Structures are given as structure tokens and as C-alpha cells.
Amino acid sequence: MIINPADRTKTVQEYYFSTKLAQIERMRRDGADVINLGIGSPDQPPSENTIARLSSEAMKPSVHGYQSYTGAPVLRKAFSDWYRKYFRVELNPDNEILPLLGSKEGIMHISMAFINAGDEVLIPDPGYPTYSSVTNLVGGIIRTYDLTEINGWMPDLEALEKTDLSKVKIMWVNYPNMPTGAHASIELFEKLVAFAQKHKVLLCNDNPYSFILSDEYRSILEIDGAREVALELNSLSKSHNMAGWRVGMVAGKSEYIKEILKVKSNMDSGMFLPMQLAAVEALNNPESWYTTVNQVYVKRRKIVEDIMQLLNCKIDKSQTGLFVWGGLPQNVESCESYVEEILNKAHVFLTPGFIFGKNGDRYIRISLCATEERLLEAKARLEKMKG
Ligand SMILES: Cc1ncc(COP(=O)(O)O)c(C=O)c1O
Structure with a gap:
């Protein structure tokens, strides 16, 4: 490129998920059915009245x-x-x-x-x-x-x-x-x-x-x-x-x-x-709306906890939020290579903890933003990978 970018661009890198999603896309194009348990993008819909209001308002000139x-x-x-x-x-x-x-x-x-x-x-x-x-x-x-x-x-x-x-x-x-x-x-x-x-x-x-x-x-x-x-x-x-x-x-x-x-x-x-x-x-959703959404996450978290157990990762069951954070067992060398191995062998993408800083180095994070069916499929693939 003949035009130099500003110095500040040298202080940052492309967002980890941006490069990883491109890799997953390439794998999918090559026919792999990759299960993405990386990013925290909720897959359940907003409340019905939210969507209805968007549609009705958008019709107005x-x-x-x-x-x-x-x-x-x-x-x-x-x-x-x-x-x-x-x-x-x-x-x-x-x-x-x-x-x-x-x-x-x-x-x-x-x-x-x-x-x-x-x-x-x-x-x-x-x-x-x-x-x-x-x-x-x-x-x-x-x-x-x-x-x-x-x-x-x-x-x-x-x-x-x-x-x-x-x-x-x-x-x-x-x-x-x-x-x-x-x-x-x-x-x-x-x-x-x-x-x-x-x-x-x-x-x-x-x-x-x-x-x-x-x-x-x-x-x-x-x-x-x-x-x-x-x-x-x-x-x-x-x-x-x-x-x-x-x-x-x-x-x-x-x-x-x-x-x-x-x-x-x-x-x-x-x-x-x-x-x-x-x-x-x-x-303005009623409080019960959050409860309904969370009932789905509760079931998913149980499967993700099983996945963590399968990978011999240590978890704190009191954690909340959209992910489960697990500590790697001693015999795993690095979260980055482990996640890469899992992606290549099982076509399951998990987030390596190092992207959050040095204190995340010995951890992985699994998102709850996938259906129970996909989580069970991920678990089955990991079981197979572990032999
Ligand atoms: C800690 C934290 N802050 C902020 C955000 C950004 O959220 P938003 O979609 O509101 O920009 C995220 C999204 O992953 C997050 O994890």
C-alpha cells in the first residue's frame, strides 16, 4: 500500500473473533460443520412485542x-x-x-x-x-x-x-x-x-x-x-x-x-x-420474560458443565452470565493450541482464555449461545476426540 496508515493502527490488531470467524467461514466453505461456542451472541429472539413494534413503526412514513x-x-x-x-x-x-x-x-x-x-x-x-x-x-x-x-x-x-x-x-x-x-x-x-x-x-x-x-x-x-x-x-x-x-x-x-x-x-x-x-x-418486558430466557440457559449450562468435565476443566458452579469459564488441567500445554486442536479435530470452536489477558492463559470459555442439540453434538464430538 502506498499510503501509510496512522501510527495508532499499529497499537491494535484485528479483533481475535474477527480473524477466527473468517477461519471458521473458510472451514465451513470446505464442508466442515463447525460448532461455534466462542462468541456470546444470543440465539434466542427478543420478545414478540419488541419485534411487532419494530415492524409496525417501520411501516410509518x-x-x-x-x-x-x-x-x-x-x-x-x-x-x-x-x-x-x-x-x-x-x-x-x-x-x-x-x-x-x-x-x-x-x-x-x-x-x-x-x-x-x-x-x-x-x-x-x-x-x-x-x-x-x-x-x-x-x-x-x-x-x-x-x-x-x-x-x-x-x-x-x-x-x-x-x-x-x-x-x-x-x-x-x-x-x-x-x-x-x-x-x-x-x-x-x-x-x-x-x-x-x-x-x-x-x-x-x-x-x-x-x-x-x-x-x-x-x-x-x-x-x-x-x-x-x-x-x-x-x-x-x-x-x-x-x-x-x-x-x-x-x-x-x-x-x-x-x-x-x-x-x-x-x-x-x-x-x-x-x-x-x-x-x-x-x-418493559415483564420480569417473567427474563426467567423464561434463563430457563433455556440453565439447561444449556448443564451440558456445558458436562463438556468442561469431559475436558477435565475445573469450573466454579456459582458463576453467572452467558459463558462457562473453566480452568485447564495441568497436562494441557496452552489454551491457544488446545483450542486449535479441538477446532481442527472436532470442529468445535471454544474461546482460549489468553485473549482476555495473561491471567486467562490457563482457561477456556464456552458460550451458552447454542441450542441444546448443538451442545450435545459438540459434547459427542469431544467424547470421540478424547477416545
Ligand atoms: C464485557 C463486555 N462489555 C461490552 C460488550 C459489548 O456489548 P454491546 O453489544 O452492548 O456492544 C461485551 C460483548 O461481548 C462484553 O462482553
Whole structure:
């Protein structure tokens, strides 16, 4: 290529799943029936009224124009009602909620709004890879903090306090946690808020998994004083089976939201109105809707636990969320080569833990986003592979 890309492109690589999905596609083209248990894209549908509202609204001639940068007022109100009902948090729909095109873009917007080149960012290891890549893209300095099985996948704030925190601007936390499925206690959230206040750090809780296999909904914004230092991302992707729709939000103090809006309003031009109105329907689903969705995941998780057992992987049965995270047995050399071997021999794709950081090296993650039939088929193939 005769035009050089910007230096920042050298700080990131193509997303792991993007390259892996291309490999799976090639294998499928060559006739292999690959079972993808990697990515967390819910395969169950959104509620019927959500789809019905999208269809009926899309038929109207007046709904196809640009929309407000701050989202439709009814959607902000629905998010606010949802937060009151499930998270016991009062959010002013006028200025404390900003709808997003999924929560992933919020990681970029928040980083662009608050990180100067050279600012440090605390990132969980293991953790969602986007926190690191976005930090690199905006010129921030990554400072990973360890989450380990021994400490229940919780940050060791005392250890962090023994280090120089003067340049830290943002701390990413993600509870319920992906990939480990760990849940934070209110006490941990209280400690995190106190830590953020003491060190003047913007605490960002990425919270897309609250409703999956859990009925204990928790928000960082529940904590007294959190509003001064914390933001929360949330999303309909996992909780409402709407990953492809790209509907999420960021919530927090209006002054912070205003800064994020400065960035975002220069990047996109709002969300298709029928989708926003359909998202309102989704947010108003009765609580029993989540229960019905979770009943399916409960059955799938049982099969995935059996698969983990078959692979001699150690699991914590109290984990929640859309995945099962399992520790590899001693005799397996590396998660990357193990996953590759399983993909090539059994045509089953599992996620190697190393993509989430060095502390994920001895783990694999299996998604619950496949039917019981496909999971049983994957189990049968793995049984055959193991001989
Ligand atoms: C921890 C975490 N945060 C954010 C996201 C992005 O979700 P969304 O679809 O809302 O952009 C994911 C998706 O896999 C995730 O696992």
C-alpha cells in the first residue's frame, strides 16, 4: 500500500473473533460443520412485542429521518424506569442517560472524552479486550490489574494503593464479570467507589450481563457517592437477545454525560426511531420474560458443565452470565493450541482464555449461545476426540 496508515493502527490488531470467524467461514466453505461456542451472541429472539413494534413503526412514513443525538425521550425514560425497577437507581432521563449503539462504542466515547495521551487506565486482566485496544487507540497507558481465581476474580485494591496512582484517570470494572462469571458484592462496589473518590479516578462499570442466569441485579450507581466518580454502561445485547440491534446506554452524572455527548454527536447521527421504540418495548418486558430466557440457559449450562468435565476443566458452579469459564488441567500445554486442536479435530470452536489477558492463559470459555442439540453434538464430538 502506498499510503501509510496512522501510527495508532499499529497499537491494535484485528479483533481475535474477527480473524477466527473468517477461519471458521473458510472451514465451513470446505464442508466442515463447525460448532461455534466462542462468541456470546444470543440465539434466542427478543420478545414478540419488541419485534411487532419494530415492524409496525417501520411501516410509518414519518420515522425514517435522522434522530436526536441524545436518543428518543421515551427510550431514555424506559432506561430510567428499568434502572429504578431492577437496580434501585434513580436516573434523570433528561440528562443522566445517553443511549448508545451498543455498549462497546461507549468504551471508545468515554475514553475519547476523558483520556489524554499518557494518562493511565486500569484494566482488568482477564478482561474484555476492547478496554485495552481502545486505550491504545486514544494514546492512554494500559495498567492491568490482576483478577485471579484465588481472590475470587476481584481486584486487590490494597495492592493497587501501594503503587503510584497519580496518573490514573479511568478504572474499568465489569461485574457481573466476563469472562469469569464472578459477581461483585455491594461491599466491593463500596470499596471501589471510595478508591475512585480518593484517587480521583473515573470508575466505569461495564454491566451487560446482569440478567443472564442471575436475579440479583446490581449497579455501581447504587452506591452512595458513586454519582461523583462513576459511570455505568449497559446494553440490550445480552439481556434482551438484541446483540445485532446495537442498543445500549451510558448512565451517570449529567456533567460527565455532556462530555461524552460532545464526542458521540460528532461520530454518529442517532439511532433508527423504530428500533428505539422497539427497545422501549423490550425494556418493559415483564420480569417473567427474563426467567423464561434463563430457563433455556440453565439447561444449556448443564451440558456445558458436562463438556468442561469431559475436558477435565475445573469450573466454579456459582458463576453467572452467558459463558462457562473453566480452568485447564495441568497436562494441557496452552489454551491457544488446545483450542486449535479441538477446532481442527472436532470442529468445535471454544474461546482460549489468553485473549482476555495473561491471567486467562490457563482457561477456556464456552458460550451458552447454542441450542441444546448443538451442545450435545459438540459434547459427542469431544467424547470421540478424547477416545
Ligand atoms: C464485557 C463486555 N462489555 C461490552 C460488550 C459489548 O456489548 P454491546 O453489544 O452492548 O456492544 C461485551 C460483548 O461481548 C462484553 O462482553
